[in-house]
Amino acid sequence: MTLTFNQTSYSNLLAEISPKVIETELEYDRALAIAEKLTFDRNKTPEERAIYQLLVMLIEAYETKHYPMPTSTPQEVLLHILEASGIDRSDLVGKLGSSEEVSGIIEGKRAISQAQARVLGDMFKVSPNLFV
Structure with missing residues (x-):
């Protein structure tokens, strides 16, 4: 059975939820609560899937603007792994x-080469890009 998209139902959901660009912590908490409900x-x-995708994007x-993730150095990634x-x-x-070379890499005094990044990627089954 293929479900078709009902524009009237979607319009009613839009009116009920009123999604918009999130500007405050209160709006953020509200959007999270609705998205969490839809998640489960x-x-x-x-x-509802369309509204959910819209909320996730908002x-x-x-979060990108207000809770930026700090970037990790290749050495920090290696230490974590x-x-x-x-x-x-x-x-x-x-x-x-x-x-000595490994110590230099671990201590951040020496960069990880492309070849070493490939070795680490193979060793830990991750993208070598994590180490460059």
């Missing part, structure tokens, strides 16, 4: 170079 609704109509725009995986930095010796 397993039987969303096509119109929420993401607000090492800690999370339980792998010791000594396990990188030989794969990335000498112990």
